[in-house]
Amino acid sequence: GQNIDQPTEMTATEGAIVQINCTYQTSGFNGLFWYQQHAGEAPTFLSYNVLDGLEEKGRFSSFLSRSKGYSYLLLKELQMKDSASYLCAVKDSNYQLIWGAGTKLIIKP
Amino acid sequence: DGGITQSPKYLFRKEGQNVTLSCEQNLNHDAMYWYRQDPGQGLRLIYYSQIVNDFQKGDIAEGYSVSREKKESFPLTVTSAQKNPTAFYLCASKGMLVTGELFFGEGSRLTVL
Numbered sequence: 001g002q003n004i005d006q007p008t009e010m011t012a013t014e015g016a017i018v019q020i021n022c023t024y025q026t027s028g029f030n031g032l033f034w035y036q037q038h039a040g041e042a043p044t045f046l047s048y049n050v051l052d053g054l055e056e057k058g059r060f061s062s063f064l065s066r067s068k069g070y071s072y073l074l075l076k077e078l079q080m081k082d083s084a085s086y087l088c089a090v091k092d093s094n095y096q097l098i099w100g101a102g103t104k105l106i107i108k109p
Numbered sequence: 110d111g112g113i114t115q116s117p118k119y120l121f122r123k124e125g126q127n128v129t130l131s132c133e134q135n136l137n138h139d140a141m142y143w144y145r146q147d148p149g150q151g152l153r154l155i156y157y158s159q160i161v162n163d164f165q166k167g168d169i170a171e172g173y174s175v176s177r178e179k180k181e182s183f184p185l186t187v188t189s190a191q192k193n194p195t196a197f198y199l200c201a202s203k204g205m206l207v208t209g210e211l212f213f214g215e216g217s218r219l220t221v222l
Contacts, residue, residue, distance in 0.1 A: 043211075
């Protein structure tokens with residue numbers, strides 16, 4: 001079966017750095033997405049990785065290792081508004097998205 | 110501004126009733142999707158449509174129906190056959206960007222009383 005694993009919940013301090021991991025086992029791979037979702041709101045696109053390596057976008061970076069079936073989202077200089085759920089999704093061989101359950105990130109002052 | 114509009118945001122339904130959730134987009138996207146989100150689970154695909162007048166079942170289509178008569182609109186009907194309809198429903202669309210990222214509406218929360 002296809003599976004995406006993320007930690008259920010993480011806590012970090014304002015101003016710090018946090019890394020949210022995502023491991024996947026899917027039938028094929030055609031890209032990995034990270035989305036941010038505030039409670040009760042729509043998910044918004046953060047990043048897309050299809051090749052190995054690090055993609056940096058402001059305070060957020062995303063890393064991919066296809067050989068390990070592993071990605072992480074790195075958030076720097078954490079702000080209170082970063083409190084949200086972070087969703088990992090993989091595009092499989094049929095170009096269908098498989099979604100993880102999301103990681104709820106709690107930021108403390 | 111371009112975007113996706115879902116309505117209603119909150120909906121209460123009695124058991125045995127059908128309800129229709131609206132999804133409208135002005136992004137000129139061909140592909141549209143309906144997802145269901147439950148606590149502790151990933152998004153699950155209900156139906157999707159790649160072009161007007163065509164749609165495909167997703168992983169959990171039982172108890173749901175859709176139509177795609179216009180490019181801008183992709184309504185979802187939750188029928189009385191859906192055994193556990195209380196959930197957060199998300200509509201999304203996809204354009205022709207290389208990344209293939211989805212653009213989501215604000216969601217509709219359905220509660221069955």
